[in-house]
Amino acid sequence: MEATPTExxxxxxxxxxxxxxxxxxxxxxxxxxxxxxxxxxHLEAVLPYAQLRExxxxxxxxxAGLGLARGSRVALVAETCPDFLxxxxxxxxAGMVPVPLPASIHLGGHKAYVAQxxxxxxxxxxxxxxxxxxxxxFLREAVDGLELRFAGTPEQFREVPKARTPLLPxxxxxxxxxxxxxxxxxxxxxxxxxxxxxxxxxxxxxxxxVKARPDDRSMSWLPFYHDMGLVGLVLSPMASQVSVDYxxxxxxxxxxxxxxxxxSQNRATVSFGPPFGYELCVQRLRGETEGQFDLSSWRLxxxxxxxxxxxxxxxxxxxxxxxxxxxxxxxxxxxxxxxSLAVSFAKLDxxxxxxxxxxxxxALEQRAVPFTPSRWPGRGRGKTFVICGTPLPGYxxxxxxxxxxxxxxxxxxxLFVRGxxxxxxxxxxxxxxxxxxxxxxxxNTGDLAYLAGGELIITGREKxxxxxxxxxxWPQDLETIAExxxxxxxxxxxxxxxxxxxxxxxxxxxIECRDANPLRREELSTRIRSLIRQELGIDCFIELVPRNTLxxxxxxxxxxxxxxxxxxxxxxxxRTECPGLEETRRAGSVAG
Amino acid sequence: xxxxxxxxxxxxxxxxxxAPPGRRVAEETDFVADLEFDSLKVxxxxxxxxDRFDISVPLNLLPxxxxxxxxxxxxxxxxxxx
Numbered sequence: 277m278e279a280t281p282t283e284x285x286x287x288x289x290x291x292x293x294x295x296x297x298x299x300x301x302x303x304x305x306x307x308x309x310x311x312x313x314x315x316x317x318h319l320e321a322v323l324p325y326a327q328l329r330e331x332x333x334x335x336x337x338x339x340a341g342l343g344l345a346r347g348s349r350v351a352l353v354a355e356t357c358p359d360f361l362x363x364x365x366x367x368x369x370a371g372m373v374p375v376p377l378p379a380s381i382h383l384g385g386h387k388a389y390v391a392q393x394x395x396x397x398x399x400x401x402x403x404x405x406x407x408x409x410x411x412x413x414f415l416r417e418a419v420d421g422l423e424l425r426f427a428g429t430p431e432q433f434r435e436v437p438k439a440r441t442p443l444l445p446x447x448x449x450x451x452x453x454x455x456x457x458x459x460x461x462x463x464x465x466x467x468x469x470x471x472x473x474x475x476x477x478x479x480x481x482x483x484x485x486v487k488a489r490p491d492d493r494s495m496s497w498l499p500f501y502h503d504m505g506l507v508g509l510v511l512s513p514m515a516s517q518v519s520v521d522y523x524x525x526x527x528x529x530x531x532x533x534x535x536x537x538x539x540s541q542n543r544a545t546v547s548f549g550p551p552f553g554y555e556l557c558v559q560r561l562r563g564e565t566e567g568q569f570d571l572s573s574w575r576l577x578x579x580x581x582x583x584x585x586x587x588x589x590x591x592x593x594x595x596x597x598x599x600x601x602x603x604x605x606x607x608x609x610x611x612x613x614x615x616s617l618a619v620s621f622a623k624l625d626x627x628x629x630x631x632x633x634x635x636x637x638x639a640l641e642q643r644a645v646p647f648t649p650s651r652w653p654g655r656g657r658g659k660t661f662v663i664c665g666t667p668l669p670g671y672x673x674x675x676x677x678x679x680x681x682x683x684x685x686x687x688x689x690x691l692f693v694r695g696x697x698x699x700x701x702x703x704x705x706x707x708x709x710x711x712x713x714x715x716x717x718x719x720n721t722g723d724l725a726y727l728a729g730g731e732l733i734i735t736g737r738e739k740x741x742x743x744x745x746x747x748x749x750w751p752q753d754l755e756t757i758a759e760x761x762x763x764x765x766x767x768x769x770x771x772x773x774x775x776x777x778x779x780x781x782x783x784x785x786x787i788e789c790r791d792a793n794p795l796r797r798e799e800l801s802t803r804i805r806s807l808i809r810q811e812l813g814i815d816c817f818i819e820l821v822p823r824n825t826l827x828x829x830x831x832x833x834x835x836x837x838x839x840x841x842x843x844x845x846x847x848x849x850x851r852t853e854c855p856g857l858e859e860t861r862r863a864g865s866v867a868g
Numbered sequence: 869x870x871x872x873x874x875x876x877x878x879x880x881x882x883x884x885x886x887a888p889p890g891r892r893v894a895e896e897t898d899f900v901a902d903l904e905f906d907s908l909k910v911x912x913x914x915x916x917x918x919d920r921f922d923i924s925v926p927l928n929l930l931p932x933x934x935x936x937x938x939x940x941x942x943x944x945x946x947x948x949x950x
Contacts, residue, residue, distance in 0.1 A: 384930075384931065410926060560912075745906075806900045813906055
């Protein structure tokens with residue numbers, strides 16, 4: 277078996293297609309394609325775009341044979357494998373809407389995963405669900421009692437008879453896919469992205485962000501159900517006709533060095549990851565790296581998907597400098613599923629660009645005043661942020677105050693964006709859509725940011741989203757797990773996270789508990805912690821507090837920010853002992 | 869040569885350095901409740917197992933594993949299938 281080549285003769289077209297199927301029609305005229313590597317780094321499957329197109333058309337004919345309404349949702353358990361691509365593009369050719377579903381399961385998480393699949397299948401009202409053999413038993417349980425036209429493996433799907441009528445691919449105004457934000461597992465939100473929307477973002481990413489070259493080669497271990505994994509590393513390589521090498525996320529998690537080996541071996545030029553991916557490499561590589569890799573081909577090491585801290589990336593660059601890693605390859609970017617993917621890209625070939633500001637003005641006045649050490653003698657260090665670049669062409673950005681006023685440069689506020697790749701809305705959720713998307717097309721990103729010289733700097737999140745190891749965790753998911761216990765009443769739990777001194781986020785769940793028995797309290801904490809690990813794969817600190825401790829708003833709603841402030845006060849006063857937070861307390865600087 | 873007891877002892881030996889300080893690992897130890905494993909620690913552990921036994925541990929086994937015993941039983945089955 278031989279991987280698809282990097283070099284090819286097909287003239288580069290930078291995503292300037294009306295639809296994804298048109299883009300694949302063009303890519304299929306070349307020799308490039310997708311390559312899949314196993315957990316040992318061996319090539320397991322090769323899928324040139326030409327073959328992908330043939331096989332997608334065949335699957336499309338079978339999809340059409342099911343007699344579904346146009347635009348029906350086809351749920352795909354998005355394991356990193358060739359079948360995902362076949363079915364994703366089959367939907368494009370058949371006028372159906374693919375819905376990538378998570379393929380991530382945690383130790384002891386059987387029930388939680390099945391429940392999650394079921395919630396998503398119900399939310400998108402799927403007519404078809406396809407899962408690889410490994411996931412079939414979970415899918416079977418998840419569809420129990422639901423009336424789907426088909427639920428099974430790609431092999432089983434081959435028994436569906438083909439339609440005889442010609443295929444009518446999705447047009448520019450039709451949906452290209454539905455993307456569940458890597459957000460809440462309990463309260464899913466399916467982002468609706470049309471062909472026109474995604475193609476606009478792909479063209480921008482390829483032309484203005486990545487500045488694609490005909491001899492580029494991509495490499496990715498990002499999940500296919502993640503916006504950066506799907507749009508950035510599945511659709512974007514295809515729409516720019518370059519070859520791409522895939523490693524399963526799980527195999528990367530197990531052996532992070534495979535990311536670097538495959539880049540070395542295939543001379544990849546473009547690869548993205550969340551900061552935590554780079555950090556994991558640093559943690560697991562240990563010791564000498566010289567001679568192990570050759571990363572000199574890696575011209576664009578994209579960083580995004582969570583707030584970017586510079587230190588781990590600098591350590592990564594130092595550790596891999598002997599292997600030819602160029603620190604100027606680091607390119608920070610900003611985006612979200614609601615914008616298809618990208619909103620801004622830092623300028624290429626400059627490496628991480630940092631902005632250091634005066635911490636007090638930031639904390640007290642929400643102003644990002646450039647830090648000058650001489651002006652602040654003895655006032656400690658400045659606070660450093662990574663610059664995420666200027667917005668892509670066609671994008672407008674506004675930083676607004678809590679009252680909605682547009683703020684000048686270097687004032688921190690909520691970031692609103694408007695542009696050609698903003699979603700149509702959340703599927704079947706008009707109220708939720710109205711909350712974030714104005715009739716004029718302004719999207720509330722929920723992120724806090726400021727502008728400096730027209731460049732975007734993200735300082736944190738306004739929404740209560742918790743990000744741990746690159747995964748988004750929604751506080752309501754943690755709260756619902758607590759409330760599902762018989763001892764905890766609805767509205768008696770509040771979840772949030774805070775950033776520790778080392779820059780890592782820590783999830784906290786404060787629960788009002790009526791029971792005074794220490795043994796039963798201990799048992800309850802342990803049980804909830806275990807359930808959270810099984811469902812979400814993260815550690816969470818549980819604090820049980822007396823009744824009426826959690827602060828509420830006038831309308832009786834819990835205030836997560838209030839609960840967080842009270843918690844931090846208890847930690848600082850030593851009234852709550854939380855392992856791992858003690859150093860933070862002693863340092864006397866619990867960051868918000 | 870791979871009896872259940874051998875495999876169990878190997879698994880316990882691989883787990884011991886990953887356990888929270890002072891925590892003993894035994895057959896009944898629960899990965900999540902006792903060892904406080906999150907998804908990254910699980911991956912680190914599975915890597916060690918794969919390297920030690922030269923096998924591939926299928927992802928779909930994990931959701932039904934809670935204790936060290938569950939893991940050792942599955943591992944013995946995987947080794948038997950080789």
